[in-house]
Amino acid sequence: MFSFLNRNKAPTSTLSTEIKTNETHSNEDQLNSQLSEQNLPLIEPKQDVKLNEYMADAKKNLYEAIIHRRTDIVVSILNQWFKDNQNSDESVKYFFNSNYCENETTSPLLIAYHLKDRDLIRTLLNFGADPGLTDSKSKKCLIELINEDDSADAEPMRQLLSDSFMQSIVQNNLISLAHYLHAGFDVNNSSVSLPDKNSYLHWACMFSNESVVRLLLENGAIINSINKNGATPLHEAILRNNSKEESLKIIETLLIYKSDALNIKATSGIYKDLCALELAQTRSQTEPEIYNLIKEFLSDVSSVKSVPHSPITKALSEPTDKTNSAIIHSLDSISAHNESNVSSSSRKSISNDLENLQNWSSSSLTPLAEPETKPDLKSQLWPQPQSCTILSENERFYLPNTKTQPLFIYFKPPYTYTYMDLINKLASAFSGITFYCIHRPDPKIPYISVSIDKNFFQNQSAYSILVTKSKIEINAIDSVSLQYAFFTFMQLCKIYSRSSIPSLRILDYSDVKYRAVLLDFSQGFYFKYENLLAVLQMMAFYKINQVHFYVKFSSLPPACDKKQWYNYIENWFGLMKFCEEVNLEIVPSIDITTDVAELCDVIIQIKEYLDLFKGFRFVNIGPRLSSLLTCMDDKNPFSLDSTQYMMLCSYLYHNGDEETLSELEKFDKYVLMEYGLKSGTDFGSKSANLYKSGHPFYFCIGSANWNSLLGCPDGCLNNINDAVQRHAIDQPIGFLMCNFSGSINRNPFAYNLNSILMFSGMAWNTKISMTQAKASLPLVMVNHGLISDKDGEIAKCMLELGHVETYLTRIASNSKDYKDLPYDEGSIFTRLLYNPDEVDLDNLDKHIIKKTLFHLRAQQSKLKSLLDNPVNSLFKEVLISTEIAYHLFKFLICLYNNGTKQQFNSNKAVGLHVINIGVANLSQTIRTDLANKLLIIKQEYQSLLSDIYFYESVEEYLNNYFMKLIDKLLVDQDEANLADLVNFKSIRNNGDNGRLRSFSQSSVQSNYYIQYSNDEKY
Known part of the structure; x- marks a missing residue:
């Protein structure tokens, strides 16, 4: 189809061009010799004809490549053309x-613009396409078309133009910049947000030469624009650490254009509270020329205003003609004449180092004074790499200030820009890094070299990172592994506080092929679209490669006429595309409810659901549906093709008898799913019978968070460890983390994020012990966060809250270890909410209660302060659940205090430390106060749930959530309080915003506590 790349006659390389030319010249010389002997005119070489044919062929094939959206072919064509015509005229x-x-x-x-293909547009611009060239029909150029566009594609297009313009600035490409400005590009572009609110002039002062700075100023760049730190371009010009001569020229030009060196002081950063002159003065010992220049200029400002170019300018400036042929303007490489050195050493200073130490100290880590006392690097990366060796602490790769400066990437041929949008998107979410792709590296500029070669590695998902003083080399076995390598590199940048990375080598690969997470939507709670994307992005960052969407089908009439997943239909294509970009394979996971007797009752619903997942490889079949399928004669009820596998629950095959196993043979392709959802699961004995099937299998692990309020991280970690211990022996092809909602209580999903974090690390590297995981998790949370790097402290807080609930539940159940978590009856807080009269208090004592209350209060207070900052709405549900747990615990204290006193007056209490007297025997004051609190929380919860989830019956769900306890609190009220009782039930059922007044005149003092002596209050 693209004959230009495969033609036999036209040259496809420099060598073939020379051979063709030599042959032509030989034939023409022989003919001219014959004509000369006959005194006839000589034949001129037909170079123009040959070039025209060659160009016509190139035009045709470039057009075909663009029409077919083949960015790789476009790159190959233009690379070849520039190689063959590097000395040709500009028009050629x-x-x-x-x-x-x-x-x-x-x-x-x-x-390319009309195709809305950003990769093509970026590629053509990088090769020197003129954005000011107008269409002969519309008489409009690319910039005009994008500025007038008001569709959803307009914003990414504007960002693309901005990125390309900034790249031209960094590469000192005056001709490309002139093209943009001539086409009407706004040099003070306010429609696009630049890193740290820097202007293009800021970028030019940091990276470019004086000619670029002057070009921007001549075209209206705002001279005293300020960035996020309140710094002007003059501040940045003073701080640049490459050619001193170029810095002086830039500063002189800025001063001539009236940059304010006295009155504008930065508000933060390393130049905080300093104007430009004061900043220069702080550096006068090492760079006195800059300080003297500004000082002299200000001392004679009137004469400077009257003279267009001062003597210093005349002495240092070079010709600034926009068409100067000495300027290297091809984006195919960074010019050898480029004097800008994007080294992070320009940002190293004493104040910056102190700031980094304060950042470390403000976290949960021990304050660090020396680099060698930092925690082991490997323990701070997650998942931990298979091998991580620091080669030299003294030889370091200095990172740019990644909030304002980019990192340059060189993809070794064959390369593509396909990954750049994704890498930048994820980098901004986790580390604030900006990447720019270059066609050829420059030894003066630190860069990342990337290659993909399957011959370098022998393990799946393998990659390596080599950090040296001058560059970083990243090698990967495939594009997926390349993504994993970049995620590890982003973590390195965060660990070293965006300063410098020591010389090191990382070799990494995955021990488990499929690392999957199950999201349970069977209860009807569907994330809002943006929240779902945030969760999926987190999974990708921590190298999860499968996500199972779990739903259940019922034969009963639906509560509404909307089918499952209708909330995502509008954005379904975007969801599928996003998962494809981050290499997350979506697996439909289905089961049936107890009312389904025949598959025909739900088969239409199931097929409609499966039709949404085009091209899926696996379909996960739940336990009930697996059992139903084995009783059917139809071996392919879902009409799967030969490339698709059913994932069948293995519960039916634990006995290992031949009859049961023979039922599997009717299915063409299947994978067995071995569920061990509680800590202490013996995966070894379960998997023994799986070998007889001869088919691959997964270990399915429980998050242990269901039927709790605050999660159960201890149970989750132990359950993961149970599976990991058997991995080397049983060799399952995958692990599946199951985040089920629970039959008793649905806990906030945010607690499952911690479970996913634990799982991702231990499924990737099965050599990590549970002790190592426990030590690493707080460090990882602080450094890298969950949904973003801003929520690390919230993650730690959730970890502690879950540990508190697990601790109290184990003590109440008289458990000495972490086996069998989560308990079937739920956690102690769940039992207090749904069945408080059955909670066993005999194993509790005052010291346990005091200890638990102290930790609960501390984490609640910390969580409130953390949530004052903008965070994902998923974490706000954590605060609601913590408030509920806190009031339930104070309610437990009331039961404990009354039960302790009651035993002295009851023969039934003989031999018991404390008895549970039941809710009905508590005072009306306590019961009513708790009911008031639950009512207030219910109203807050209702509003919050609508912001986080799509759910048809939030009111009904919350009534069920609080109903059992509220009914017990209101039972047996006397007739005098009947009006209040009726009012309360009305409020509970109708969702009124009113509040029930207390039955007691001293309710403010009671606060759930029985007023005994001070020693009995906690």
Whole structure:
């Protein structure tokens, strides 16, 4: 199809061009010799004809590649063209800057725009396409079309133009910049947010030469624009640490254009509270020329205003003609004449180092004074790599200030820009890094070299990172592993506080092929779309590669006419595309409810659901549906093709008898799912019978958070460890983390994020012990966070809250270890909410209660302060659950205090430390106060749930959530309080915002506590 790349006659390389030319010249010389002997005129070489044919072929194939959206072919064509015509005229070299397409009405760049293909547009711009070239029909150029566009694609297009303009700034490409400005590009572009609110002039002062700075100023750049830190371009010019001569020229130009060196002081950063002159003065010992220049300029400002170019400018400046042929303007490489050195050493200072130490000290880590006393690097990366060796602490790769400066990436051929949008998107979410792709590295500029080669590795998902003083080399076995390598690199940047990385080597690969997480939507709680994407992004960052969407089907009439997943239908294509970009395989996971007797009752619903997942490889069949399928004769009820597998629950095959196993043979392709959802599961004895099937299998692990309020991290970690211990022996092809909602109580999903974090690390590297995982998790949470790097402290707080609930539950159940978690009856807080009269208090004592209350109060207070900052709405549900747990615990204290006193007056209490007297025997004051609190929380919860989830019956759900306890609190009220009782039930059922007044005149003092002596209050 693309004959330009495979033609036999036209040259496809420099070598083939030389051979063709030599042959032609030989034939022409022989003919001219014969004509000369006959005194006839000589034949001129037909170079123009040959070039025209060659160009026509290139135009045709470039057009075909663009129409077919083949960015890789476009890159190959233009690379070859520039290689063969590097010494040609500009019109030949940039042949694509003409309207030769579609009957000579438009250019390749505008065709790419009408296709809305950002990869193509970026590629053409990087090769020098003119954004100011107009279409002969609309008479509009690319910039005008994008500015007038009000569709959803407009914002990414504007960002693309901005990125390309900034790249031209960094590369000192005056001709490309002139193209943009001539086409009407706004040099003070306010429609696009730049890193740290820097202007293009800021970027030029940090990276470019004086010619670029002057070009921007001549075209209206705001001279005293300020960034996030309150710094002007003059501040940045003073701090640049490359050519001193170039820095002086830039500063001189800024001062001539009236940059304010006295009155604008930075508000934060390393130049906090300093104007430009004061900043120069702090550096006067090492760079006195800059301070003297500004000081002298300000001392004679009147004469400077009257003279367009001062003597210093005349002495240092070079010709600034925009068409200067000495300027290297091709984006195919960074010019050898580029004097800007993007080294992070320009940002190293004493104040910056102190700031980094304060950042470390403000976390949960021990304050660090020396680099060698930091926690082991490997323990701070997650998942922990298989091998991590620091080669030298003294030889370091200095990172740019990644909030304002980019990292340059060189993809070794064959390369593509496909990954750049994704890498930048994830980098901004986790580390604030900006990446720019270059065509050829420059030894003056630190960069990342990337290659993909399957011959480098022998393990799945393998990659390596080598950090040296001058560059970082990343090698990967495939594109998925390349993504994993970048995620590890982002973590390195965060660990070393965006300063410098020591020389090191990381070799990493996954021990388990499929690392899957199950999201349970069977209770009807569907994340809002943006929350779902945030959760999926977190999974990708921590190298999860499968996500199972679990739903149940019922034969009963639905509560509404909307089918399952209708909330995501509008964004379904975007959801599928996002998962594809981050290499998350979506697996439909289905089961049936107890009312389904025949598959025909739900088969239509199931097939409609499966039709949403085009091209899926696996379908996960739940326990009930697996049992039903084995009783059917139809071996392919879901009409799967030969490439698709059913994942069948293995519960039916634990006995290992031949009859049961033979029932599996009717299915063509299947994978067995071995569920061990509680800590202490013996996966060894379960998997013994799986070997007889001869088919691959998963170990399915429980998050242990269901039927709790605050999660159960101890149970989850132990359950994961049970599976990991058997991995080397049983060799399952995958692990599945099951985040079920629970039959008794649905806990906030945010607690499952901690479970996913634990699982991702131990499933990737099965050599990590539970002790190592426990030590690493707090460090990882602080450094890298969950949904973003801002929520690390919240993650630690959730970890502690879950540990408190697990501790209290184990003590109440007289458990000496972490086996059998979560308990079937639920956690102690769940039991207090749904069946408080059955909670056993005999194993509790005052010291346990005091200890638990202290930790609960501390974490609740910390969580409130953390949630004052903007965070994902999922974490706000954590605060609600903590409030509920706190009031339930105070309610437990009331039961304990009354039960302790009651035993002295009851023969039934003989031999018991404390008895549970039941809710009905508590005072009306205590019961009513708790009911009031639950009512207030219910109203807050209702509003919050609507912000986080799509759910048809939030009111009904919350009534069920609080109903059992509220009914017990209101039972046996006397007639005098009947009006209040009726009012309370009305409020509970109708969702009124009113509040029940207390039955007691001293209710404010009671606060759930029986007023005994001070020693009995906690």
